[in-house]
Amino acid sequence: MQVKTLILGAGLTGLSTAYHLEQAGETDYLLVEKEAVPGGLCASVQKNGFTYDYGGHLLHLHTPYGKKLVKKLLSKNCALLHRNSWIYTGASRVPYPFQANLWALPAKQRQSCVAEFNHRPVLKNIRTFEQWCLAQFGRGMYEQFFKPYNTKLWGLSPARLTAQWCGPFVPVLSEKELQQSLQKRPRKTYGYNASFYYPKKGGIGALAHALAAKTSHLQLRSPVTAIDLTRKIAVVKGKEIHYRHLVNTLPLDRFICLLKNQKILKKQAKKLKSAGVTLLHLAIARAVEPFSWIYFPEKTVPFYRVGLQSGFSPANAPKGTSLFYIELPGLHKPSASLKKKIWNSLLQKGIINRSDRPVFSAWQHIPAAYAVYDKHRDKTVQTLLTRLRRQDCWCAGRYGRWEYTFMERALLEGKDVAARVKK
Ligand SMILES: Cc1cc2nc3c(=O)[nH]c(=O)nc-3n(C[C@H](O)[C@H](O)[C@H](O)COP(=O)(O)OP(=O)(O)OC[C@H]3O[C@@H](n4cnc5c(N)ncnc54)[C@H](O)[C@@H]3O)c2cc1C
Known part of the structure; x- marks a missing residue:
């Protein structure tokens, strides 16, 4: 079999790539997915009357195009919701985000947060997430929330994480806002997830299904098991597929394991955590x-x-x-x-x-x-993506590019990679 563009993985990124290729009149592509349903992490499971996603999967839409596309796909099956979240620390229940709700802490902890904030270090060359937190919030907030929470989530101390990922995810407050947060709940909402969209029916998987319905060449239950970048051949379900361009949305480390030869890439990929x-x-x-x-x-x-x-x-x-x-x-x-x-x-x-x-x-x-954004991540990813690009392979998505992003980015990266491939 021969195709112009072979897309690996029908999560949101792969589906969006296929959708945008078709919108641009490019129908010579094949999208292959190992599972029986499309969506990847944006799929939903329906069992015994319950519908659940792969953890919380809420749509944070921050670009006009992202909003327009989701509204077009979900149409009336879309509700706007507002965050009602908090943090349990000790006996306290602090509304999210922690740094904007210091009023909810017991007096002693609150005072420690303010005192440390007022004496926070001025750091010029910030390399780690720990340094970033200390420079933004001071040691009080770092020790009480950012350090324990992030150590638990990443399985690594913030001293061993870089600060590359945190920009869109951790709201930063001005001095005035922080002083106000000592007094009362802020009126302003903070963060990328203060409000979000979610399908009224079908769980988040409704979005993946809506995209899949507009994708003509999707092949489910079709795992890719080997790839020869030099000869431009992928083995899917035991059959060879010859391609001109390859779009990968599989986790970068697993994708590289499937490559024939490519010793240098395989050695580099071992650094990805x-x-x-x-x-x-x-x-x-x-x-x-x-x-x-x-x-x-x-x-x-x-x-x-x-x-x-x-x-x-x-x-x-x-x-x-x-x-x-x-x-x-x-x-x-x-x-x-x-x-x-x-x-x-x-x-x-x-x-x-x-x-x-x-x-x-x-x-x-x-x-x-x-x-994991450890000290090896940035350089390793850059090297891998550049080398793969030279061999006509485009990587896209949260796992394809080994990044910490959300669903809107998956949709936009799919659009972007479709435009590049078409060019
Ligand atoms: C716990 C958690 C919570 C999250 N919460 C949110 C949220 O609230 N809001 C938000 O916007 N984002 C959230 N995300 C991020 C979101 O899930 C991703 O950004 C997005 O789903 C990534 O889509 P993708 O297509 O790039 O990757 P994936 O969904 O991983 O798609 C990759 C696809 O490749 C397929 N595949 C793998 N191996 C093979 C193979 N050998 N052959 C063929 N196919 C293969 C997989 O089955 C999968 O379908 C969350 C992520 C996690 C982990």
């Missing part, structure tokens, strides 16, 4: 007070975030029930003892109560959920 996530979806037979998601920086709590899937859309769970998604750092084998530990922590934090009974549960694993 990722953090896995285990998810427990758990439903109880009671409608809880609505919230979006809650952060848990403490080491003693097994999860780092809990969200209310049934809060994003009533269609996600049967009436009178609540469906939570519980995100644990790292990959854990599902077990009754782990479930019990999670249940007890939910009880202790007041998310559920003693009379609650589970009515549904399901586990999920995301092996490479977060590309």
Whole structure:
């Protein structure tokens, strides 16, 4: 078989690439996906009347084109929601973001945050996330929230992470705003996720299905198992496909493992590190007070975030029930003892109560959920992408480019790579 463009992976990036190629009149492409459904991490699972995603998957749309495309695809199946999130630290419940809600801390912790903020270091050559936090917020906020939460999530101390990823994700406050945050809840909302869109029905997978419906050459249940960049041949489902351009959206490290020869690339790819996530979806037979998601920086709590899937859309769970998604750092084998530990922590934090009974549960694993921004990441990724580009291979998406981004970027990168390939 012969195609002009072969796209690997029908997550949002691959689907968007195919969609934009077709919109531009390019139909000589093939999009291959190993799973039976399209969407990758933007797929949803429907079971026993419950709909759940791969953890919270909310649409943060910040560009006019991103908004226009999602609205075109989802049409009326789209709701605008507003964040209602907080952080549990010790006995305190601090609205998110922490740095804008110091008023919610006990007096002693609040004073330590302010004193350290007033004496925060002026750092010129910021290399690590730790240095960035200290320079922006001071040691008080760093020790109380940023350090424990990020160590838990990334599995690495912020002293060993770079600050490359944090720009869009960690809101920075002015001196005046921080002083105001000591007094009362701010009126202003902070952060990229203060409001978000979510499908009214079908979970986030509705977006992937809408894109897939406009993609003529999608082949499901078709894993790519080997790639020869020199001869421009990929083996998909045991058959050779000759291509002119290759678009990769698979995790960069796994993609490089599939390459024939390419010793230099394989050696470089060993430097890429990722953090896995285990998810427990758990439903109880009671409608809880609505919230979006809650952060848990403490080491003693097994999860780092809990969200209310049934809060994003009533269609996600049967009436009178609540469906939570519980995100644990790292990959854990599902077990009754782990479930019990999670249940007890939910009880202790007041998310559920003693009379609650589970009515549904399901586990999920995301092996490479977060590309780790350690000191090797930037140079390694740059080298790999440049070398691959020379061999007519374009990498796109959160995993293809080994970056920390969200779904809107996947849609935009797909558009961008389609335009480049067409050129
Ligand atoms: C825990 C978590 C929470 C998140 N929350 C949000 C959020 O709230 N909002 C947001 O905007 N973003 C969120 N994201 C990010 C979002 O999931 C990604 O940005 C986006 O889904 C990436 O899409 P992608 O197509 O680039 O990658 P993927 O979705 O990973 O797609 C890659 C595809 O390649 C396929 N594949 C793999 N190997 C092969 C093979 N050998 N052959 C063929 N196909 C293969 C996979 O099955 C998959 O379908 C979150 C991510 C995580 C991990």
